[in-house]
Amino acid sequence: MPVDDRVSLAYEAAVSGDVASLRRRPGVRPLVADSWARSLRRGLDPDTPRTEVTTHADLVGERSRSPLAAAMPVVRDLLVDAVADDGLIVALSDGAGRLLWVEGNRRVRDEVGRIGFVEGAVWREDVVGTNAPGTALATGRPVQVVGPEHFTRPVQAYSCAAAPVRDLATGRVLGVLDVTGGAPAASGVMLSLVRASAAAVERELARLSRREEAAPAGPQLHALGAVPTLRLPGAPPQRLSLRHAELLVLLAEGPDGSTADELAVLLAPGALSDVTVRAEVSRLRRVVGPLLDDGRPYRLAVPLATDVAAVRASLASDDVAGALERYPGPLLPRSVAPGVERLRDELEADVRSAVLRSADPDVLDRWTARREGADDHAAWTRLAALTPPGSAAHARALGRLALLDRALR
Secondary structure (H helix, E strand, C coil), rough: CCHHHHHHHHHHHHHHCCCCCCHHHHCCCCHHHHHHHHHHHCCCCCCCCEEEEEEEHHHHHHHHHHHHHHHHHHHHHHHHHHHHHHHHHEEECCCCCCEEEECCCCHHHHHHHHHHHCEEEEEHHHHHCCCCCHHHHHHHHCCEECCCCCCCCHHHHCCCEEEEEEECCCCEEEEEEEEEEEEHHHHHHHHHHHHHHHEEEEEEHHHHHHHHHCCCCCCECCCCCCHHHHCCCCCEEEEECHHHHHHHHHHHHHCEEHHHHHHHHHCCCCCCCCCHHHHHHHHHHHHHHHEEECCCCCECCCCCCHHHHHHHHHHHCHHHHHHHHHCCCCCCCCCHHHHHHHHHHHHHHHHHHHHHHCHHHHHHHHHHCCCCCCCHHHHHHHCCCCCCCHHHHHHHHHHHHHHHHHHHH
C-alpha cells in the first residue's frame, strides 16, 4: 500500500478516536503522530482550519516592530524568487505563529488564501493543527509536512517545509520560514533549501545587530500613522503632542533651520504670531532636550531619522514593497498645518506613483487593501491587468472596478 494511503488510513482512524495506536501504524512518522495527538487533545476541528487573522493596520505595526523585517530582502533573494515559478509560496511568521509575509506564486497564494493561509493569520499548531510552520514552532526544529500528514483536511492538498529562525545571540525563536505548495515542497531538497535559507536569515540578522551595536543609535521620529512618537538614545519611546510632532517634522525637513515667522506660516498662516511659535518651541525643547539647537534660526542639533525619510529611501532604491512596509499611513493625518499637509500629499503621491509603475501584482494588491488605495481606480485597473483571468485577485479587481464605475456614473 502506498505510504500516502497508509497515512490517510491512520489519520481517519485517529480522528475517529483511535489515538493510542498511532505510533504503531505503518507509514506514520513519530513527529506526525505526536502532532496529531496534540491536535486531537486540543479538540481542533479536522475539517476547518480556524485561523485568527489580525487587521491590516495591526499587521503593518507588527511588521514594523519585528526584527525579521530587516531580513526580508534575503528571504526574497534566496527563496521567493527561486520557488515562485515552481508553484510555491514563501511565508515568514513571527514567534507567535502569525504570518507576517506570504509571497510567491500568485495562483497558489489565491488558493491557500481560501483556507486562511494569509498574511496576518495565526498558524500555530494549537490553532490549526499539524502544519510545517506551526509544528516547527512547537518543536523548535525543521519540519516537513506532506499532504495527508496535515491535521485539517482542506490543508492536505498541499505540502510544506519550514525551519525556525533564531536569534543567534540568545537562541530565542524569532519566527519560522516556510515554503508551501505542491509536490516540489515535499522534496528533501526543498527542506534543505529552507534550512539553509533560515540559517542565512539568522546570519543576516546577527550582522545587522552587530552593525547597530557598533554605531550609536540616533534619535528617531515616527510620524506616519496615527500616533507620533520620538525615540531618543537610551530612553523609551515617548508619545508626542500633535504640535510638537509638527515642529519636529518641519525642522527635520529643513536642516538649515527656520525662523519663528517661517514656522508660523508652515503651521498656521495668519493664525500664529512669532511669539506663540517661540513659546511652542520652548515647550518642545523641554521635551526633547539637546535634540534642538539653542541658537536661532531654530534647527536640530543632531540628525533626526524619520520614517518619512525611510520611505523615500526605499522609493529611491526602487524597493516599492519595502516602501509600503514602511508606510503604515499618512503623515500626521490629524494635522492641518499647511507645511505638513504639503509633505503628506507629496509622500502619498510618490508612493502611489511607484505602486502604479510596479509590475508586481503583490504590490498592487497590498496598496488596494489599504485605505488610501481602496477606491484607487487606476490601481485596481493595473491589478486587473497584472493578474491572470480566473484568479481570485483578478476577479476582486474586476468587481471593485465595476463598483467604482457605477459610483462615478
